[in-house]
Amino acid sequence: MNEKLSRPQFNQMDTTEKQTLMESLAARYDMTFLGLHTFDRWDQSCTTGIFEKDGRKFVFVPGDTVTLGWERFAVGLNQESREELEYLFREWEMEPQNPEEMIRESMAPVRQAAIGPMLVGRELEELCWEPVALDDPRLRPEWLEEFRQFALTGRDSLTLVGHARFERDGDGWQAALYHRMDYSDFRSQLQKQGLSLPTADEWAYLCGGGCRTLFPWGDGLDYSMRLHWFEDMDEDENRPYDMEEPNFFGLSIAYDPYMREVVQADRLTTCGGDGGCNICGGLGPFLGFLPCSPHCKPEVQEDNELNGDYDFYRPIIRLENYD
Template sequence: MSLADLTLARWRALDTAAATRFAEEAARRVGGRLLRVEAAPHLGGTLHRAVIERAGERYALIPGGEVAIGFDVDAWQPAPEQLVSYREESLAGGFGFDEDPRVHLAQVMTPPRTAALPAVLMAVEPRELPELPALVPALLAEQGLRVPEPDEWEHACGAGAGTLFRWGDGFPAGVAPYGAGDGPHRPPNAFGLHIAFDVYDTAEMTSDPGSVYGGDGGEAVCGGYGTLLEWLPLATANRNPSTAEFLYGPEGEGMFEDFGVRPVIDLD
């Protein structure tokens, strides 16, 4: 089996020795070096994290194949505390949100779907945007890199989890979705990416100008939208359309450094 055939299902089925061989081949192909391969519990089984260094930047190996992404809002059953937050904080704040939180989620979450994706290397940490977003693809291309597609970003973040967040459907009580502190949003995800961990600092562009993921620049927190909506920008399928409008609009021209991009290396 070659790297081109490395699907998520096959990657999950590999033992550590086999996963290491694939990771070594990926590192060799891009002129990098393998830093580590480690096994971590994931969705009732085990998933390996393979981290490769290239030109001083760390990348995680992201298997592809036919993957399920997006979020089924109609099937979502909010926890009691999430409903309380929405009703007593979001609705009471007079922001004009619909009585049903599902209506709001449907406006900001991508629908459930499948996508056929290649195996790639994706940067463990996002880079700060070095220039206006329209210029970033060309700058990355000069380094043999590219901007992730929206489907690739969602798959890399969720790693096959169909839950609201990459770690599950809930969020910890008494913990903020930003700054220091413990919580399921802080550690690396199943593929080893440091992703969607701070609503202020982790809004990332993709190849689609209408799809910015991983954060909202603190809009919901600063706006006092309520706990559920403060955490929602960290949801895997939350594409933050208002954040995208800000980034690509005239207001974002002087603040693009507050956004990020996660470089991708193709393995084909």
């Protein structure tokens, strides 16, 4: 790894040096350099470059050698999370369990990983859906009729599973067609664009930055956060979900357990969510968000067909040969 692109050295560079380095990266990868920005969150910080290409925003993430995986609390489970688990054990008439042992079963083993520098997509992107006009001839008459009936209800989103989707967009509607997609075919498409997916280890670094706590902010859930699926939306509709806000690398990552992030592997593998299984199972916020931990075991899916309702992706460019 080029020393300048490793996190310890990169963080010590002054603004002029970083500016020059970022401009050279933009030229090399045919991107627009939008400027330097400091991301400071959860006791980690990085002043880095933001880029744009083909409508996507990327951020430069320096490489590092970090410890990943989890086997015990670094600080200890906070009182609120402990009480939530104890309540669940009673509700489900389970024998009281050691929370550390129970959580360890879901976590990947502790390991050292050398992570290379990357340009990383700041936002998760959809799979399988193609936005289309409402008069697109591929939208079947029976789908449009169902949509017309639905539009009268005043609700905002209709999904005809495996076929089409209609979402309210201001005063109008946005339609989308569903295309079945195979994991290996999708990776080939990305490769032709000069893009890749992060590996599970790279994803864990992008999410946790090498943190040794269960979550980037600590060992328990922070109940002062505004969390997807556990907020009364009427209270403050415009307040953003805390976990969706950019992390210390400037990434919006691991904020919604329903959204599985596809990573690079031999078979379709996902991180950062379980498709909402724990939440649907009534397991509450702590266990509901446990799959969003950077240390959670990657989930190898049963087949290689991507699921456009639950699977999402984050494009990256590895800077392997940068000198």
